[in-house]
Amino acid sequence: MADPVSTPRRPFRWSAILDHGVLIAGALFMLIPVYLALTTASHDKLLIQREGLQWGFGDQAGANFSAALFQSGGFTGEITGATMLMNSFILGIGFAIGKIVLSMMAAYAIVYFRLRFATLAFWVIFTTLLLPLEVRIVPSYEVIQGLGLANSYTGLIVPLLASATGTFFFRQFFLSIPEELVDAARIDGAGPVKFFIDILVPLSRTMIAAIFIIMYVYGWNQYLWPTLITTEEGLFTLVRGIRQIVQAMAEGSEIPDYGRAMALAIVAMIPPVVIVITCQSWFVKGLTESDK
Amino acid sequence: MAQLSVEHLSKTYPNGVTALHPCDFAIERGEFVVLVGPSGCGKSTLLRMIAGLEDISSGQMRIEDRVVNHVEPAERDIAMVFQNYALYPHMTVYRNMAYGIRNRRVPAAEIDRKVRDAAQMLNLTEYLDRRPAQLSGGQRQRVAMGRAIVRDPALFLFDEPLSNLDAKLRNQMRIEIRALQQRLGVTSVYVTHDQIEAMTMADRIFVMNAGRIEQIGTPAEIYHRPASTFVASFMGAPPMNLLRGHGTGTGAVMLSGGLQLDLPMPTDAGRDLVLGLRPEDMRLSPDGPIRFDIQIVEELGATRLLHGQLSEQPFTVAVSKETQAGPGIARLAFAPDTASLFCGQKGHRL
Ligand SMILES: Nc1ncnc2c1ncn2[C@@H]1O[C@H](COP(=O)(O)OP(=O)(O)OP(=O)(O)O)[C@@H](O)[C@H]1O
Numbered sequence: 001m002a003d004p005v006s007t008p009r010r011p012f013r014w015s016a017i018l019d020h021g022v023l024i025a026g027a028l029f030m031l032i033p034v035y036l037a038l039t040t041a042s043h044d045k046l047l048i049q050r051e052g053l054q055w056g057f058g059d060q061a062g063a064n065f066s067a068a069l070f071q072s073g074g075f076t077g078e079i080t081g082a083t084m085l086m087n088s089f090i091l092g093i094g095f096a097i098g099k100i101v102l103s104m105m106a107a108y109a110i111v112y113f114r115l116r117f118a119t120l121a122f123w124v125i126f127t128t129l130l131l132p133l134e135v136r137i138v139p140s141y142e143v144i145q146g147l148g149l150a151n152s153y154t155g156l157i158v159p160l161l162a163s164a165t166g167t168f169f170f171r172q173f174f175l176s177i178p179e180e181l182v183d184a185a186r187i188d189g190a191g192p193v194k195f196f197i198d199i200l201v202p203l204s205r206t207m208i209a210a211i212f213i214i215m216y217v218y219g220w221n222q223y224l225w226p227t228l229i230t231t232e233e234g235l236f237t238l239v240r241g242i243r244q245i246v247q248a249m250a251e252g253s254e255i256p257d258y259g260r261a262m263a264l265a266i267v268a269m270i271p272p273v274v275i276v277i278t279c280q281s282w283f284v285k286g287l288t289e290s291d292k
Numbered sequence: 293m294a295q296l297s298v299e300h301l302s303k304t305y306p307n308g309v310t311a312l313h314p315c316d317f318a319i320e321r322g323e324f325v326v327l328v329g330p331s332g333c334g335k336s337t338l339l340r341m342i343a344g345l346e347d348i349s350s351g352q353m354r355i356e357d358r359v360v361n362h363v364e365p366a367e368r369d370i371a372m373v374f375q376n377y378a379l380y381p382h383m384t385v386y387r388n389m390a391y392g393i394r395n396r397r398v399p400a401a402e403i404d405r406k407v408r409d410a411a412q413m414l415n416l417t418e419y420l421d422r423r424p425a426q427l428s429g430g431q432r433q434r435v436a437m438g439r440a441i442v443r444d445p446a447l448f449l450f451d452e453p454l455s456n457l458d459a460k461l462r463n464q465m466r467i468e469i470r471a472l473q474q475r476l477g478v479t480s481v482y483v484t485h486d487q488i489e490a491m492t493m494a495d496r497i498f499v500m501n502a503g504r505i506e507q508i509g510t511p512a513e514i515y516h517r518p519a520s521t522f523v524a525s526f527m528g529a530p531p532m533n534l535l536r537g538h539g540t541g542t543g544a545v546m547l548s549g550g551l552q553l554d555l556p557m558p559t560d561a562g563r564d565l566v567l568g569l570r571p572e573d574m575r576l577s578p579d580g581p582i583r584f585d586i587q588i589v590e591e592l593g594a595t596r597l598l599h600g601q602l603s604e605q606p607f608t609v610a611v612s613k614e615t616q617a618g619p620g621i622a623r624l625a626f627a628p629d630t631a632s633l634f635c636g637q638k639g640h641r642l
């Protein structure tokens with residue numbers, strides 16, 4: 001019978017100590033800054049200015065967090081943390097969705113249509129991996145500026161969309177779908193659009209979820225491009241807004257409000273963390289298994 | 293009236309492989325045709341051309357008098373059952389079966405009736421809400437059948453539908469498919485490389501080899517009068533014995549081992565010939581004209597196979613389980629009209 005066999009006690013290995021030591025050190029390395037941000041965010045700005053980062057908790061957490069979210073800041077005093085949070089959401093979600101739609105359609109065309117230069121097209125798309133936005137940032141800026149899209153969500157999102165990662169994942173996935181299924185759908189009278197919507201999209205849903213998470217986090221963490229293309233404070237995202245708070249105040253010859261900045265940094269971390277934690281089972285599924 | 297007819301149909305893939313050499317045939321309404329042949333002989337290619345999944349390189353194909361060369365698969369009034377079932381993994385059994393006719397804008401009530409009828413016929417009613425992953429192989433096979441039935445087509449196409457099932461289930465499904473086809477009266481083309489399936493299911497068998505149709509005939513014709521040495525050796529288990537020799541000009545064959553056998557047909561003197569004798573047409577008889585050196589005895593239960601040498605060529609005889617035989621020298625006899633004679637060079641029947 002299938003009695004669960006009790007695992008025999010493994011002999012003690014010294015290397016286990018090393019393994020765990022490395023893992024623990026790595027975890028601490030990642031977590032201590034977060035902890036410091038959290039503790040520091042609970043202190044008064046004068047104290048932080050005087051004594052630097054704080055290891056213990058203070059009593060200003062509530063004040064700092066509400067200031068971070070709701071107090072207007074920046075040069076014009078028009079932007080609150082909540083607005084920036086909103087902008088980051090728009091960037092993250094718009095980017096992820098745009099990316100998925102675009103790359104799925106590109107992969108669909110490459111895999112299923114007898115295009116003359118399908119392979120060439122794929123490799124051209126693939127080489128964009130070598131040309132991330134940071135490399136082509138000046139021409140991209142010129143184009144967006146020329147189109148009058150600076151300081152708009154479109155200008156913020158669209159230039160980021162052009163890259164190969166999604167197309168690559170979807171192409172590999174589509175290639176793994178059995179050809180018989182495509183034939184069956186053809187016999188069942190599913191044209192190209194119907195096949196895409198009725199068959200490919202539902203089959204790809206774990207893949208879509210996984211890519212959504214990756215892209216959402218990637219979009220959320222964008223710094224350089226938003227800094228360049230948005231000059232109106234109403235369009236600032238959280239990631240750049242954090243810095244703006246500190247900078248604006250320092251240049252305004254006030255004491256920089258580090259407590260508030262730390263609080264905002266914590267806020268900025270929460271949505272990606274929540275998404276990754278809640279979706280991680282989908283994420284793993286999407287990248288490892290498929291139910292074809 | 294022919295349900296499916298082709299003229300000079302051929303297929304050359306873009307990479308230059310000629311998978312089907314020009315052929316002509318017609319399949320009658322209600323017929324069950326089996327395409328059989330070794331791997332890579334072009335069976336699937338021919339079937340996929342009928343389905344419209346593969347372009348036709350040359351020639352013409354008609355389904356019910358309509359030329360379908362350029363007609364989309366969905367418009368051809370066919371249904372296909374695939375080797376790996378090709379069920380949509382994200383749809384329930386019900387939706388899998390309904391998908392095709394739903395795309396044809398059949399009214400919902402009619403879809404429902406057809407799906408439930410088919411499910412009833414195939415004992416799938418209790419599984420209608422399941423996904424394919426939650427079914428056994430045999431059940432998936434039945435869903436694939438159901439999907440075909442629901443379409444109510446002029447032509448059923450099967451591409452090795454049973455090859456993923458275990459032997460027992462395969463026997464059962466074989467009978468089920470045949471019974472269903474007879475009940476529905478739908479013309480069917482069935483691809484297999486299993487000659488037992490071909491012999492037991494077919495009204496007519498098309499034996500294919502290297503892109504050519506070698507013979508078209510009823511199972512009995514294929515068995516008793518194979519058109520070539522290829523058909524003779526491919527159909528039948530154990531296969532027909534093929535003995536090399538040459539004609540004597542006197543209605544006899546001189547086998548290359550030196551044994552002369554009289555035949556009821558004329559034989560050109562000196563011509564290379566191949567004599568075909570079915571293992572089960574041979575009799576052990578003490579005063580038979582042929583000397584047979586038995587080397588190995590294979591017990592199959594109902595029959596017993598005797599492998600050995602006849603006129604210095606390998607030879608097999610099948611005898612019933614009552615017949616006692618062991619290694620050593622035996623004498624054989626056969627009815628001359630059961631012998632087949634083939635051209636020694638080209639392999640065709642004489
Ligand atoms: N898409 C293709 N492109 C080029 N050649 C092909 C293609 N499909 C099949 N062939 C070739 O055509 C020939 C016939 O293939 P086909 O699939 O019809 O064989 P089959 O009789 O169905 O074999 P099996 O019993 O293994 O399924 C083979 O030589 C194969 O290599």
Ligand SMILES: [Mg+2]
Pocket residue numbers: 335336337
């Ligand atoms: Mg095949």
